Amino acid sequence: MRHRVSGVIAAMTIVAGLLGVGACQPAPEDPGGDGAGGALPRLEGTPYPDINGVWQAFSEAEYNLEGQAAQPAAVVHPGVPNGNPVPHAPVLALGALGGVPPSQGVVLGGTIPYRPEALAKRDENRANALTRDPLVKCLMPGVPRATYIPFPFQITQGTEKIMIAYGFSNAGRTIHLDDVNLGIPAWMGHSVGRWEGDTLVVDVTDFIDQTWFDRSGNFHSEGLRVTERYTPITPYHMQYEATIDDPEVFTEPWTISLPLYRRMEEHPRVLEYRCVEMVEELIYGHLRNEQLVTHWEGDYGRRGGTLVVDITRRPTSEDLNP
Helix, strand or coil, X not given: CCCXXXXXXXXXXXXXXXXXXXXXXXXXXXXXXXXXXXXXXXXXXXXCECCCEEEECCCCCCCCCCCECCECCCCEECCCCCCCCEECHHHHHHHHHHCECCECCXXXXXXXXXXXXXXXXXXXXXXXXXXXXXXXXXXXXXXXXXXXXXXXXXXXXXXXXXXXXXXXXXXXXXXXXCCCCCCCCECCCEEEEEEEXXXXXXXXXXXXXXXXXXXXXXXXXXXXXXXXXXXXXXXXXXXXXXXXXXXXXXXXXXXXXXEEEECCCCCCCCECECCCHHHHHHHHHHHCCCCCCCEEEEECCCCXXXXXXXXXXXXXXXXXXX
């Protein structure tokens, strides 16, 4: 329960030994010697780029793929007439730390091409994101969202398999470079890859429809197909693209594009974020015979006064009609 390195990472270390590669590669030295990146390192015995290591996206894409202005909170109250929205009750105590940062967006062309009925559902999701976003309950992030949530991920590269372990919720997946049977529907889909020059191209299929693309309610159906492209630019960063194809939800395929950066600490690791146990009270607390979390008070001094929060839990329609 308290181990810092996740079971997924430990399992990857064993598999990496079978693949003949290290689970945690040292940061590559600059072959060019000029600090500008130089030539790409190659996986030993192959012509392909060596992408082993710990990577992370430093982007606001997780908040809204299309981009947005800053917002006071993830859940807002309309405020006074002719005024601006203000943080709503569930997040009021967080102040500026609960705000949503602005984003330039990562969708090529700027706008996701929703079908009209799907756009209405997206807007409904967005208005209820605090209770509907799967990540709030520590469910798997899916693809491509796992790539740009603000957690690092580790790539372990072999000649027939590439494994990716994500920091959030012990999520992981295998990219098959060899012939494999068809997958079955899963949170992270089924990934089959190939190299096109220096670009790793991954076709991801067999999704369930319960993941989102971001915190703004952007969603998909079970018919989702994602084509990822990982293109190393220097030993220290690569360009990531994901093309989304889901005719049930969108009028045409669309693409996101953002850079990924290699973590350059002396010994980079993906530390586990085992959030399942962190959300147990949220998910199951309403079933307690006697409620545990019912009251909170915080004294903000002259800049805020004392904030008092009282919590009442009650069953939902799903509890009453299982």
